[in-house]
Amino acid sequence: MFEFNINDYKYKNIHMIGIGGISMSGIAILLKENGYNITGSDRQLSETSKNLINNGIDVLIGQKKENIKNPDLVIYTDAIADSNEELIAARKLDVPVVTRGVFLGALMRNYKNSIAISGSHGKSTTTSMISKILMHSSKNPSILLGGELDEIDGNVHVGDKDFLVTEACEYKGNIKYYYPSTVIILNIDEDHLDFYKDLNQIIETFKTYLRNQDKDSKTILNLNEENNKLILDAVQGELITYGQDNKDADYNATNITFDELGKPRFDLIMKDGSVEHFELSIIGRHNINNACAAIISTHENGVDIETIRKYLKEYKGLDRRMQVIGNVNGCDIMTDYGHHPSEIKVTLNALKEHTKGRLICVWQPHTYSRTKTLFNDFVESFDDADEVIITDIYAAREAFDPTINSKDVVDAMVKTGRNAIYIPDFESARDYILKEIKKDDLVITTGCGNPDELAKMIVKSK
Incomplete structure (x- = not known):
């Protein structure tokens, strides 16, 4: 080792x-x-x-x-x-x-307390929520983020040796090298199938990760996620669960409501039976799960509830997470990092409920392997959008694969009655959108390549 x-x-x-x-x-x-x-x-x-x-x-x-x-x-x-x-x-x-994974695992061992956030979706948001709370507590954490947080003016903060907060991605089995004192597992989904054979192999990787942990460790896990239930027997140390309207969870989010913009408010029944009220300044039911993980992990590590409540409400989100880039002729232009079918579906569902006009989604697929492996899931993940525009695949680390193309996804969507078009490049997509949008419409670009650049191009052209 x-x-x-x-x-x-x-x-x-x-x-x-x-x-x-x-x-x-x-x-x-x-x-x-x-x-x-x-x-x-x-x-x-x-x-x-x-x-x-x-x-x-x-x-x-x-x-x-x-x-x-x-x-x-x-x-x-x-x-x-x-x-x-x-x-x-x-x-x-x-x-x-x-x-990098092996090194991060070794680095983690230098800190008395460490919180590692895992899951197919929501890692960066949850990590940044935790970071914001800890930065305003008596702690001075070192932070490694997968996005940029205003609180630390970037993606890293160098604090003391007492606390480390970091994302813990399962790609290439890296979590098997990590040894945090507090493990957070948000969800487990089919992803990174250019490395993993199937979902079962991903679940086994999470089990190995949990079996590696110390008996004094804490594992915080979303009990509403079915795949999370498959790894419970591997937990070492203390298991702490949370969920939404789930009486079996140690921490249970109930009385969930939303304001007119879609920002959640909820009561959290604590482990000891007391009830605390929380309000978020970011939209979407899925962010209640992220908030619960942040509340529990910081509270279990000694932060008082009033500090958690105050700074969780002040949390405004990360760059490229349902981020508003600007407004063009009464149409909001947003961008998001979502690149997995589940992420896209959740984001569009959260936006649809509060969009007065049409919801137009521009998707830049990320990697040939993900587009091909999750093809059918992608076809079905845009149903809350009134129109879908798909640009060319962002290859990232992969060589060109002639057997998959963005137009293939569009053709499959059109065959099933969905409103989708293929526009290969950002310049053409910008020009099309500027001609089409009307007041009260909402345009969101999504993907983990560079679709935020398209959103900025649209706003700059007004």
Whole structure:
């Protein structure tokens, strides 16, 4: 097992391949602030890479063997293939070469208290809720986020060694390397099927994760999620459950109502039977689940209810999570990070109930493998939209696959009577939308590639 002691500087010089990723960049800044010499590389210059450079980190654009100098440790992101010449050169050195997941697991062990948020959906939102609450409590947590939070002016905050809050993604089985004192599992769904064989393998990975935990650990789990019930027997330490209108849960959200904009209000029956009232400033029933996980994890770690209530209500959301970009001729333009059928369905359902005009969704599929594997689910996930526009697939880490195309999804949707059109590029989609939209319509772009750029293009063109 790879071990990392943040205080002994055994690995003083650390090189990071793929440093521009949201998680890698956060780790880079945390290490830099703790006195390490950090270098890294990425395929192209991005805003994240520029921010790293502004923080005094040497970022090399382009990944080549010459980038490997004399590191004491090399960390690489999961997107890096074994054929990457920089990674090959690193492995020829007599130094540890570890994935981001392995390193994060080792880093986690340096903190007395750690909260790791897992689940197919809602990780970033829940992590940022927890972060906001802790930042306004007596704690000074270190935070690694998968999005940007105004409270910390980005995706990372370097606090003390007492508390670490981080997302814990199951991709490539990374959670098997994590050892937090508080485990949060929001939900388990079919995703990352370019790595996992099926849902059963994903569930087994979560079980392994739970079996690895200490007997003093706490596992906080949504009992309304059917797949979560399949891993209960693997929990070590204390199990704490929550749910909506679920009497079997330790914490039960009841008396759920929404204001005219769709922002939830609810009572939470606490573990001891007392009742606390909470109000959110973000929309959607699904965010009640995220809020419950945030309430429970911070309360179980010593934060008083009044602090939790106040700062949960003040939480306004992350960038690209049902984010309003602007308004064009009375039509709101929003963007979202949702890239899985379940996420898209929940988001559109939350928006539909409070949209006066038409709900128009522009989806940029993310990766060929996800589009192909979840094809039928995607076809059925846009039913709350009055019109669906699908752009070309964002390939991300994958090579071009000629056997799947966005137009295939559109054709399948049209065959079943759904209103969908294929517009390959953002410029054409922008022009179409500007001609079509009317007052009180709502346009949302969704996907985890760069559909937020399209939303910004629409607003800038008004």
